[in-house]
Amino acid sequence: MTTIEQQTLASLPKGFGLAIINSKAPFSSNDGKDALDVALMFGSFEQKVSLFFQGDGVYQLIANQDGRLVSIKDYLKTFSAFEFYDIEDIYVCQQSLVNRQLNETFHINDVQVLTSIEFSKALNRHQHVLRF
Amino acid sequence: MTTIEQQTLASLPKGFGLAIINSKAPFSSNDGKDALDVALMFGSFEQKVSLFFQGDGVYQLIANQDGRLVSIKDYLKTFSAFEFYDIEDIYVCQQSLVNRQLNETFHINDVQVLTSIEFSKALNRHQHVLRF
């Protein structure tokens, strides 16, 4: 990384980028897919975007799901493209997992399980928030 | 009432008519209005229809509301037409009222406040159920 690039990054305001909170389960509404489309668009414009999973949204991350069994094109598979789009910050609410008796086995890597306080602090590091 | 009419009524199956369960608050979704339209249509065809209010649906019955304050045409006023349409059975779940700290002051007359068991039994007296 050159010095100029480092300076550009450093000059960005501290609270920047978009946080997307996913609050819906994957297979009954289109919210998860609609949120994903927004995230990938931000990624392709090289804008910082982080994904938060809370409430029933945590079901989007659970391993071994298969939408094809209910004739749904499985948009969850696209989550593996996050790396390619430089979407690195993926946070899940630990309390939401515990409430639903889910263990921390996800279908993508580098998911960060956070306590409510950490989750709140991570949200706070962003300039804008959308929730689906 | 003639004997023939009495026989016709008597020959109807015990569980008959439509029960409509209202489960949504009045001013954020169209469900209450859509349920009302169904009820009035059944009434105008002289088909038995009963209305059940449960969960946030109980807010539809509360006195002193005024949708016009939020630019909503107040469909709740149409509830006063129930009598005209021979819609006589209007049931509300007591537990839902208690949970929401609501007292039993309604904007229409003849609302029957029922315990969960009575509510369930009243539902059971109908042939079909729709829920909005």
Add this chain to the structure above:
Amino acid sequence: MSTLHLVRQSAFATNDFTQCLSVLDHQDTVVLMDDGCYNLKHSLMDSLLKRVDGTININIISSHAQARAIETMAKVSHIDMADVVALTFNHNKVITWQ
């Protein structure tokens, strides 16, 4: 007068399942489908399974549960949509909780 209850929503997100349980009668049957499948892990299910003393029949649609990676449970029968159709006519009426 038995009722077939089709439960389509997650009890972790909405209170529809609570409303369903409050009118549930013995002889009734519950089918968990769509996001209702998640209710298998909800505390309301524990109390339901305890309460039923075997009279209330609880079912889940296999493909809906499997798509969501939900584990099975001994007391809950796995069925398919043809079974739901049969149940529709084995009961006096159907209520959909969605």
Add this chain to the structure above:
Amino acid sequence: MSTLHLVRQSAFATNDFTQCLSVLDHQDTVVLMDDGCYNLKHSLMDSLLKRVDGTININIISSHAQARAIETMAKVSHIDMADVVALTFNHNKVITWQ
């Protein structure tokens, strides 16, 4: 980094308000609007009012509450939409819970 929380759903029907409360920070402000006004009577509100020790500001949109025949509460400020606009820029960001 303060946040303005717009709460639009009834906590009696969905768990969105619970999710809102779990990320609520001191300095944050809550606005109850639409069906969120019903939350004034929810037990979550009691614990919120106890917890805040005065740092979290709780508001309700007057017309939204009045349309629903919801009584006022001393600790909750009645505001209008112009106030919500002002709050939008008094805080660093806005989260809508709907």
Add this chain to the structure above:
Amino acid sequence: MKTLAVVVTTPPYSHLTITALTYVEAALVAGINVIGVFFYQDGAMHANKDISIASDEYQAIAHWQRLQQQYQLPLHICITAAEKRGITCDSIDSEQVNKAFTVSGLGELVELTTKASRLVQF
């Protein structure tokens, strides 16, 4: 005779509609007399001929058309719900209405309900 009427309130792009379709098809396969499907609320959007769902997604409308043709399954849409959602239903210029669907009113729902031994809502 087992007769069934079905109410669908979810739009064609909702995954919940897939469940409704699977149920109705299972009933038809089982030889149940499905006397009609009534599309109410967002369900009315099914009759919009201009709806374009990505080709790799579930084509709910095509599946309803298939059931209509294969089993002469009556598909009714509620006109009030449809017009609210941008489907022009007047008889002259009804190009926008998918021909597999009959434009009806709530009176049709009354009739279906009265005739059916079971009413199921999705």
Add this chain to the structure above:
Amino acid sequence: MKTLAVVVTTPPYSHLTITALTYVEAALVAGINVIGVFFYQDGAMHANKDISIASDEYQAIAHWQRLQQQYQLPLHICITAAEKRGITCDSIDSEQVNKAFTVSGLGELVELTTKASRLVQF
């Protein structure tokens, strides 16, 4: 300079949209620079020219048009969301799109978000 971008996800016949409209108008009256409203998900239905809401109900679309004219408020609809909901958006036959709305993609949402000091969702 206070700049605001707004995302609307509810359809024109939803009462929730009235709240969004009231908020945006209050912002405009307060002199806030509302750089655009982006209609996503069911919000895209606003651009359907054929929508007919009973005349005694709130006319959300007419109100958005009024704000657009009075304040030169940019109204963007997401094309993918619109086509899924039966609004034909191709340039030749776009008769179905209400002219007060600009047919855009999610890229527009990125631009609005990047430029705005506040983003509010309804």
